[in-house]
Structure formats: structure tokens, C-alpha cells
Amino acid sequence: MSIDTSLKKIFVIAAKDIKTYYSKPPSLFYGIVLPFALFGAFLAGRPCVTEDYRVVGVTVLSTFFGGTTIAAVILPLERRSGTIDRLILAPVSFKTLLLGKSLAGFTFSFPVTLLVLSIILPFTGFWNLNPLLLVVSIALSVIFSCAFGLAFSASANDVADVMWPMNFVRFLMIFFSGVFMPIDEIYLYMPSLKFIAYLLPLTYSVDAVYQSIVGINDIMMLIADFTILIAMIILLYYIAYRRFIKTLT
Amino acid sequence: MKNENVCEAVDGELKVAIEARDLTKQYGEFTAVNDLNLKVFDGEFFGLLGPNGAGKTTTVKMLTGLSKPTKGEALIMGANIMERPLDVKRIIGVVPEVSNIYVEMTAWENLIFAAELYDVPRGEAVERIKMLLEVFGLYERRHDKSANFSKGMRRRLTIAMALVHNPRVLFLDEPTSGLDVQSTRNIREVVRRLNRDGVTVFMTTHFIDEADNLCNRVGIINKGQLVALDTPERLKQKIGGRVSIEVSLQPIPSLEELKEVSSDVMKTGDKFIVYTENPSITISELIKLANAKEWKIISVKTLTPSLEDVFVKLTGLTAVDVERLELIRPSGRGRGRE
Structure with missing residues (x-):
């Protein structure tokens, strides 16, 4: 399949997902309400949080929750309704299919984050x-989050089956990655x-966003941030692809 | 939409459209389909019959690339579905057992989405979609969200979505299961017409009449194994030694009472079907029994073997199982009468 055709199909799948899944309760709750609720709860409980970390925190939470949630919600919903078979049966490669799902997550989380900022x-x-x-930092963070959501949901049949393990990992990452303080x-x-x-990729997302808002203070760390985020994106897409293929067996 | 990349397999004079070679699917210890070998020819209307859980849907899934075979291979127009999935998927249309439409979208949006997935040019897609909506009686409701559609309408939309790219081979998995008479007739008529126009049809069903009336050839699958494969008429001839007698008596006796005449008796509605190797002797015995018990014979008919008889014999279903199938069947028995 040519690159043109693949790109067109990525957009076709993403456009359908936007129309179909953005207004679903899990998307709205986990993608928009929860990051703000967490931010508020954190502010109320931790007055020591400095203003720069408040901004970085809400930015990273917005990218992380938005991207992971949309990517993680769409595949199980498609599988439950049987519509995933329609995509598998179409002349669309599985890589294209997964990229289409990611693009739907990206177009949700990226503008929401920019709007919040x-x-x-x-x-x-x-x-x-x-x-x-x-x-660039926000875009990479969102793409990483979409890949993270897809890796969790690639073989799941139900949103709940994805959400509980993913939330466990997401909360651990938030509290150990310096989202709200150094x-x-x-x-x-x-x-x-x-x-x-x-060891947690979110740490690099936080640092990249921090340096791009507050000012570049460690160029080597910034290069490391982008390199590690890109490596994680590739790894997570590979995991998502393998898990998705495995559902056919 | 023709795809020149897919070569056409030829078997003698006939082009092979669908081929299963030693197709096997195992789920752990359970074998859902076992060494299935099958050829469906170009332009043929093929039916795969079998009781629930026999392996029909698993077979369709393997033939269409939805499920990877544990062993063996599936070929469409000579191309292996696992090796060249995109080439094959361009020329097949698949209607799964469950109507998988996007209920959040309108009928029109669903069809446009399907057309875009298959690269149908916009102008061509719009014309074809209009035609499909008309054919399936959905044109007036094209801008309604399909969440508001009835089961029959959803089924018709699912089939329309499978036809939007003009496939050469159409797979239908239980297309009319659980539908009202109107939807059933509409779907059967459309599929019959498609086949007349040259589309190869592979249909699974547990409606024996449907297979008998529509299919050029049928395969009967039971417990994952193909137990018969031939035209409906030749299959009936193969069990030709066995004839049945349909008798209606008043008052209606019990099944046990009629077993004095033959051990193989089935009750269907207010009538009984008595299976026999020698109908004249059995009819005499029936009359003798009716006289002795003072029953009034309302009607007696001898029936030639039906596809259902073949099905019962080969799948080992009991009379009770068949009655259960009867309950969910939309039309009459379709049995040949003498």
C-alpha cells in the first residue's frame, strides 16, 4: 500500500473515531475531568507546589490522561461492538489501523492541552x-501517551479490563515522575x-515540558528527554502491534 | 472492483474462488475446525450448514483472515489470505454473524466510511451507496442514526456495507438469523441477484430451507469436520433409501403410541413424521393401528428425503434438536412431496 493511501486511511479511521468516541463518558471523564480533578486535589493538599510546577503538572496530566484514555477506550469499545472486525477485514494494514487510533487520541489531547495552557x-x-x-514537547508527550494507551488496550475486550491496570500504572507514574515537584x-x-x-518515561515528558516553559537549563537532559520519548514510542507501538496481531490467533 | 494482483486458481475448467487446504483451528485442547478441505468455484453459491458450535463461523473467520489457522491455509482466487491479506481483502466482502455497524453514525456515514476504507472513488461511492440504500429499503432513513434502526435494518445496512466496494466474493455468516420475514426475503433476493450477476457467495446458515433454496452446493460441518459436500439434490439421493410418511391423526396420539409402527418417529406440530425403509408396509401398519385404537386418519403423505434428513443423519441430531431448529426457522419445511 502506498504512503498516500496509508495516510488517507489513517485520517479516515481517526475521523470516524472522533465522530464516534469523543463524546463517550469514559473519554470525557478520564480525558478531561480527571486530570483537572487531580490537579485541584493536588493543589489543595500540597500548598508547597510552586507555580511553575503547577503549570507543568497540569500540562503533563492533560497530555498523559487525554492521550492514554482515548487510545485505550476506542479499541475495547470497537471490539465489544464487533466493529473492530470491519477494520481488520478491510484492506488496511494493522500498522495503519493502530496509527489511525493514535491520531484520534492525538487530535483529542493535543488541542485540549494547548487550550488549557x-x-x-x-x-x-x-x-x-x-x-x-x-x-514539540507536548506533541511527543501526547504521542507517547497514545502509544501507552494502545499498548494496554491492543488485546482488551472491555474498557474496564484496560482501565484498572492502566490507572494503577498511571498513578504510580504520576507520583514517582516529578509531575508536581522536582x-x-x-x-x-x-x-x-x-x-x-x-525508569519512568513520564519523567522525560515532565522535564521536556518544564524546560520548554521555564527555560532550558540542561540541554543534554533535553536531548535525552526527546531520545527516550521517541524510543519509548517505538517500543510501545511495537508492543501494541504484537498484542493486536495475537488476537487473531 | 477487480484486482489484477490476485491471480485466479483454476481447477480443470472451473476457476476456484475459495479454497481451504487442511484448515485447522485449535483453541487449547479444543479443535474447532479439523483438517477442512474445500473448493468453492467462481460464481458458485455455496452453503455451509451445521448445528451451533459446529465450526461454521470459525471457518469463515479463517477464510477471511479474521482468525489465523492453527494449520493449513485459506486461498481466495489463488492468493493466500495470510500471505497477501490486503490483495485478498480488496476483493472480498464479509457479513459477520453480528451486525457490526457504527450505531453513532447514520446509515449514509456508515456506508461512506466503508467506501473510504476500500478506496472507492467518491463519485462512484455516492452512486453505489444510493443504489444500495434503495435496494435494501433504507434510502428514506439514510440520515437517521443507525442506533434507531431495527434489527432487520441493521442487518441490511451491514450487508450493504459489505457490498459497497463491489466484491467478487461475498461471505455471509448467518445472514438472516433472527430476522423478520420481510428483511429475510429482501436479503435472500439481493444475494440471489448478486450471485446471478457473477459474485461468488459463501454462506453459513442453520436454516436448512435457505441452503436448499439458494445454494448450488452445500457442505455439512459437524464437530469441526466436513461430513458432506455436494449439491442439495445429490445429498438427498445419497440417503435415498429412507422415506418418511407424514400422518395426521385425530385424536392426536402420543409419540410412544406411534413407536409401535416405527422406532423413528418425530412430532412436528399436530402431525407425525414416521421414517421408514418400506413405506407401503408402514402405511398398512399405520392404518391397522389407527383402526385398532379408533383414531381417525386426517391425512397421510409420503415425503422424499429432504436436506433436513441429510442434515439430521450426518450431524447425529435428535428429533428434539431438529424441533428446536424448526422453532427458529422463518419459513416452512421446504420438503419435497410425492
């Missing part, structure tokens, strides 16, 4: 914001456990 930033100040870097502060009393943060 455009509302918050005028009230908080712009620090040394680098718009291009911010867009990693050094999180592990202040247990510095030997700091390596956990560096």
Missing part, C-alpha cells in the same frame, strides 16, 4: 517560554530510590 499562562506569566520547543524533593528522604524516576 493558553488559559493558564496569562495568569502565571510566561517565564522563558520557548513556543516551538513547547509544541524529583530531588520527592526522593528527599529516600535518595537511593531516585533511580525509579529515571
Whole structure:
């Protein structure tokens, strides 16, 4: 199949998903309501959170919850209604199919995150914001989140089967990746456990967003952020693809 | 839409449209389909009959690439579905057992989506979709969300979606199961017409009349194995030694009482079907029994073997099983009468 045809089909699948699944309760709850609720709860319980981390926190939560949720909700819903068979039976490669599903997650999470930021930033100040870097960081974070959601949902038959294990991992990642405060502060009393943060891909997403909003303070770390996020995206798509293929056996 | 990439397999003079070679599917220890070998020729209307759980849907899934065979291979127009899935999927249309439409979208949007998936050019797609909506009686409701459609309408839309790219081979898995008479007739008529126009049809059904009336050839599958494969008439001839007598008596006796005449008796409605190798002797005995018990004989008919008899014999179903099938069947018995 030519690249043109594949691209067209990615858009066709994504457009259908946007029409069909954006208004579903799990998409709205996990994709929009929950990140804001978490942000609010965190602010109320942790007055020590600095303003720059509040902005970074809500940005990363928005990309992470939006991207993972849409990607994770669509496949099980399609499988439950049997419509996934329609896609499998069509002359569409499985890679194209999965990319179409990711694009639906991306077009949900990316604009929502930019909208949230455009509302918050005028009230908080712009620090040394680098718009291009911010867009790239958010885009990579959203793509990583979509791949993460797909890897979880690729073989699931029910939204609940995906949500409980994924939420468990998502919350662990949020609290150990320095979403709302610097990693050094999180592990202040247990510095030997700091390596956990560096094992979690969300840490790199947080750092990339932080440096693009507050100002570049460690260029090597920024390069590492992008490299690791891209590597994780490739790995997660491969896992999603393998798990999806396995459903045919 | 023809696809020149898919070569056409030829068996003697006939082109082979669908071929199963040692097709096997195992789920753990359970074998759903066992070493299935089958050829369906281009332009043929083929029916796969079998009781529930016999392996019909699994066979369709393997032939269409929805399920990977544990062993063996499935070929469509000579191309292996697992090796060249995209080439094969372009020329097949599949109607699964469950109507899988997007209920959040209208009938029109569902069909446009299907056309886009199959690269049907926009202008051609619009014309074809209009025609399909007319044929399936959905044109007036084309802008309604399909969530509001009845079961029959959803089924018709599912079939229309499978036809939007003009497939050369059409797979139908229980197309009329659970539908009202109007939808059933509409679907049968459309499929019959498609086949007349050259589309190869592979249909699974447990409606024996449907297979008998529509199919050029039928295969009977039981417990994952193909137990018969021939034209409906030749299959009936193969069990030709066995004739049945339909008798209606007043008052209606019990099944046990009639077993004095033959051990193989089945009750159907207010009548009984008595299976026999020698109808004249059995009829004499029936009359003798009726006189002795003072029953009034309302009617007696000898019946030639039907496809249902073949099915019963080969699948080992009991009379009770067949009665259960009768209950969910939309039309009459379709049995040949002498």
C-alpha cells in the first residue's frame, strides 16, 4: 500500500473515531475531568507546589490522561461492538489501523492541552517560554501517551479490563515522575530510590515540558528527554502491534 | 472492483474462488475446525450448514483472515489470505454473524466510511451507496442514526456495507438469523441477484430451507469436520433409501403410541413424521393401528428425503434438536412431496 493511501486511511479511521468516541463518558471523564480533578486535589493538599510546577503538572496530566484514555477506550469499545472486525477485514494494514487510533487520541489531547495552557499562562506569566520547543514537547508527550494507551488496550475486550491496570500504572507514574515537584524533593528522604524516576518515561515528558516553559537549563537532559520519548514510542507501538496481531490467533 | 494482483486458481475448467487446504483451528485442547478441505468455484453459491458450535463461523473467520489457522491455509482466487491479506481483502466482502455497524453514525456515514476504507472513488461511492440504500429499503432513513434502526435494518445496512466496494466474493455468516420475514426475503433476493450477476457467495446458515433454496452446493460441518459436500439434490439421493410418511391423526396420539409402527418417529406440530425403509408396509401398519385404537386418519403423505434428513443423519441430531431448529426457522419445511 502506498504512503498516500496509508495516510488517507489513517485520517479516515481517526475521523470516524472522533465522530464516534469523543463524546463517550469514559473519554470525557478520564480525558478531561480527571486530570483537572487531580490537579485541584493536588493543589489543595500540597500548598508547597510552586507555580511553575503547577503549570507543568497540569500540562503533563492533560497530555498523559487525554492521550492514554482515548487510545485505550476506542479499541475495547470497537471490539465489544464487533466493529473492530470491519477494520481488520478491510484492506488496511494493522500498522495503519493502530496509527489511525493514535491520531484520534492525538487530535483529542493535543488541542485540549494547548487550550488549557493558553488559559493558564496569562495568569502565571510566561517565564522563558520557548513556543516551538513547547509544541514539540507536548506533541511527543501526547504521542507517547497514545502509544501507552494502545499498548494496554491492543488485546482488551472491555474498557474496564484496560482501565484498572492502566490507572494503577498511571498513578504510580504520576507520583514517582516529578509531575508536581522536582524529583530531588520527592526522593528527599529516600535518595537511593531516585533511580525509579529515571525508569519512568513520564519523567522525560515532565522535564521536556518544564524546560520548554521555564527555560532550558540542561540541554543534554533535553536531548535525552526527546531520545527516550521517541524510543519509548517505538517500543510501545511495537508492543501494541504484537498484542493486536495475537488476537487473531 | 477487480484486482489484477490476485491471480485466479483454476481447477480443470472451473476457476476456484475459495479454497481451504487442511484448515485447522485449535483453541487449547479444543479443535474447532479439523483438517477442512474445500473448493468453492467462481460464481458458485455455496452453503455451509451445521448445528451451533459446529465450526461454521470459525471457518469463515479463517477464510477471511479474521482468525489465523492453527494449520493449513485459506486461498481466495489463488492468493493466500495470510500471505497477501490486503490483495485478498480488496476483493472480498464479509457479513459477520453480528451486525457490526457504527450505531453513532447514520446509515449514509456508515456506508461512506466503508467506501473510504476500500478506496472507492467518491463519485462512484455516492452512486453505489444510493443504489444500495434503495435496494435494501433504507434510502428514506439514510440520515437517521443507525442506533434507531431495527434489527432487520441493521442487518441490511451491514450487508450493504459489505457490498459497497463491489466484491467478487461475498461471505455471509448467518445472514438472516433472527430476522423478520420481510428483511429475510429482501436479503435472500439481493444475494440471489448478486450471485446471478457473477459474485461468488459463501454462506453459513442453520436454516436448512435457505441452503436448499439458494445454494448450488452445500457442505455439512459437524464437530469441526466436513461430513458432506455436494449439491442439495445429490445429498438427498445419497440417503435415498429412507422415506418418511407424514400422518395426521385425530385424536392426536402420543409419540410412544406411534413407536409401535416405527422406532423413528418425530412430532412436528399436530402431525407425525414416521421414517421408514418400506413405506407401503408402514402405511398398512399405520392404518391397522389407527383402526385398532379408533383414531381417525386426517391425512397421510409420503415425503422424499429432504436436506433436513441429510442434515439430521450426518450431524447425529435428535428429533428434539431438529424441533428446536424448526422453532427458529422463518419459513416452512421446504420438503419435497410425492
